[in-house]
């Protein structure tokens with residue numbers, strides 16, 4: 001962990017995009033997350049996606065709630081305005097921001113606690129309103145920042161670091177978003193750059209509410225039942241001192257698997273996550289079929305990944321509200337104020 | 352028996368059943384006086400219900416222009432059997448009861464010191480109309496017709512109003528005019544001389560307009576340049592957002608494209624509505640929300656964020672009776688402290704206290720300017736009494752040379768020219784720093800907004816000195832706000848006065864009437880109407896210049912007094928609270944009685960004219 005700024009000098013050999021920017025130009029401050037945290041991999045994928053899209057960094061606004069995941073907008077796109085709002089309420093801030101200026105690209109970053117627990121109301125409503133934004137949930141099944149309590153996406157039967165067993169059924173944000181009318185729904189894994197980067201690019205290009213649920217292991221607190229010995233060591237240590245003060249340093253988990261394939265991912269705590277990629281010929285424009293397929297995989301204990309649903313004819317909130325083409329924040333007094341003559345007429349009608 | 356005889360100065364109260372169509376008929380009655388040049392002050396007293404519960408409409412006819420609630424009733428139009436007993440009790444001795452005598456009511460259910468006027472309304476309706484809805488709706492118009500005849504209201508004035516109401520709907524116009532005439536005819540034949548309350552043409556309305564505070568505030572938001580409105584339905588604030596929608600559809604649609612220069616979102620709750628306002632404000636649009644106490648409670652966390660991260664937000668609080676769901680359809684001024692200190696941690700917010708619809712208009716527009724100028728939440732503290740009741744007030748005014756004040760915003764050219772940008776860097780020494788709108792410049796001027804502590808360049812910090820530097824600057828900014836918010840308004844007494852009175856918001860009209868009544872009793876008081884928080888120094892000076900100062904409020908806990916003691920350095924010993932908080936609007940009678948009694952008890956004889964200094 002360091003707060004030192006990274007040197008900004010470009011190596012002449014670094015590749016540049018159409019705007020002449022290197023990937024470094026899309027980076028932010030140095031991350032303060034745990035080494036190996038899945039969230040950092042997602043930040044790297046966002047940087048890569050924006051760079052590949054030739055997106056002007058300052059024309060993107062990044063917004064988040066509160067959590068380890070929500071801290072990450074500080075760690076990418078340093079030339080973008082960012083807004084770290086309050087816990088679970090990023091969607092409303094993003095809505096207001098988007099209404100103010102429809103010309104920017106909006107990227108929201110949230111956690112599973114932020115979106116599925118405290119913020120599920122705002123999550124639901126931003127999806128159904130069709131706000132033109134990319135909404136990335138960095139889903140680790142726990143509250144990272146407050147040290148390992150269950151979130152609403154934690155699997156039933158999973159065990160917290162402190163030993164509690166989760167008896168509540170988990171919320172599947174992907175199924176929920178489909179139900180609510182999101183027009184771009186995808187799921188991926190933080191360590192699957194090959195899948196994640198194109199998904200982020202597609203989401204940023206989509207006009208409407210685009211959700212990417214990214215499974216993102218927490219090196220500190222992922223602790224499903226059946227933890228391995230190495231993890232027990234950590235637990236023993238922490239129990240002995242009755243405080244959680246030792247985090248093993250981990251490498252981020254990466255995966256590489258092809259379309260239509262399934263893969264078992266060994267997580268830091270020794271638990272196994274089974275991911276299954278959609279087939280190459282999978283048609284993501286069928287909403288009901290998508291919901292069905294997701295549910296079928298879920299029943300088998302698998303998480304279906306990939307672009308699960310896309311409505312190519314999606315509309316966004318500005319279309320619904322029939323707002324002018326220029327950003328509302330660019331309208332001045334002359335555009336907005338009807339003037340004294342009209343006010344006189346209104347007065348006359350009130351006598 | 353004694354009969355109240357009055358011209359252009361009386362109170363009529365209609366007792367109806369909610370949802371029976373009485374509201375428009377009663378409003379017609381009220382407006383007909385104004386067309387005769389006689390000021391009126393009507394008030395809706397309605398239940399939290401759509402249909403079936405009791406509702407009242409009280410019309411104060413007042414040539415002198417006393418627009419506060421008077422208290423007492425001279426004529427009760429008792430159309431609701433459920434509330435018969437309590438309605439009768441309210442009538443002043445010598446006053447009048449007008450009722451439907453189709454079915455006979457035993458003598459024991461009347462009072463003997465009132466004058467009773469019966470009219471077989473149901474019978475008339477049943478013999479004229481067959482449709483049940485028509486029977487009900489026209490009954491209302493018929494009683495208005497009868498009352499208008501008894502009171503000598505100009506029939507032309509009413510017919511004109513009905514004509515305006517049904518312009519373009521000729522099918523409805525005729526039957527309404529007929530019903531009105533039917534009522535008039537009956538009264539002229541059978542009820543002559545029974546009512547001693549009369550209307551006489553006057554010239555006391557002038558160019559004043561008749562509008563409710565919520566509509567006026569909505570217009571203020573249109574004129575003030577609000578483009579984003581996010582709200583969640585809540586009495587008594589809903590009609591404000593609805594009026595904004597209505598006015599925007601008329602005044603803010605681009606003529607060429609037919610597209611809207613505004614965005615209104617009915618959010619999922621107040622957390623979302625304030626979140627949207629904060630998001631829009633952060634991104635450079637003028638945004639507001641309208642709500643009431645329960646909504647303010649929900650918004651606390653975001654208000655703290657907007658205060659600390661310095662994001663403009665305009666919040667119009669149309670106050671109602673609290674706490675909790677409280678008295679949802681009654682008025683109070685009980686959110687003062689909750690708004691002044693909204694959110695956890697050390698916070699203080701700018702509050703504006705409009706007196707009437709005209710100030711609702713002005714302060715809503717001013718709030719949008721102040722929020723941008725001060726980069727902070729600004730509250731317009733309206734209430735149900737002015738928000739939801741039509742009130743006579745001076746015409747709304749707009750100076751066409753006025754431009755919206757967008758505050759300190761650093762633009763692309765300035766960044767390009769190398770101007771130093773620190774989001775929380777106080778370059779002007781007034782505590783207000785420069786901001787940039789997102790998307791301004793490719794490499795300069797971006798910053799990260801957060802609710803956590805940061806340094807002057809918006810970098811995350813956990814350092815005590817950074818925190819103190821920041822919150823001290825926020826205090827300085829609040830000090831700057833004093834010079835920007837509306838100043839208090841002094842109403843000096845005609846004679847030198849030992850006593851002062853401080854009041855605010857919707858208390859104004861009742862206060863002014865009370866001042867006149869007190870002066871007649873030889874009790875002279877100087878009145879200061881506080882219009883904003885933070886308090887200017889002249890408020891403390893006003894208190895210092897009087898031996899005692901009454902602080903008049905419509906809440907139980909003397910909230911403004913607490914704020915004066917806390918924030919203006921005023922000693923509580925000099926202040927005497929007069930509190931009216933039963934949910935009904937404060938009356939001049941209440942204020943007059945309390946002040947005269949306390950003045951007498953303090954054993955301070957009024958200063959004699961000859962001894963006046």
Ligand SMILES: Cc1ncc(C[n+]2csc(CCOP(=O)(O)OP(=O)(O)O)c2C)c(N)n1
Pocket residue numbers: 066067068069070087110111112113114115138140142143144145146151
């Ligand atoms: C109103 C409020 N309640 C509680 C918290 C404490 N809190 C901070 S982050 C967090 C959970 C974050 O979990 P998640 O969104 O999953 O993010 P992660 O850290 O796992 O990435 C909680 C409960 C808060 N910040 N605000």
Ligand code: SF4
Pocket residue numbers: 032033034036037038039068069140144145217218219220221
């Ligand atoms: S606690 Fe978990 S989620 Fe938070 S930074 Fe560490 S690994 Fe990431």
Ligand SMILES: [Mg+2]
Pocket residue numbers: 067111112113138139140141142143144151
């Ligand atoms: Mg989490």
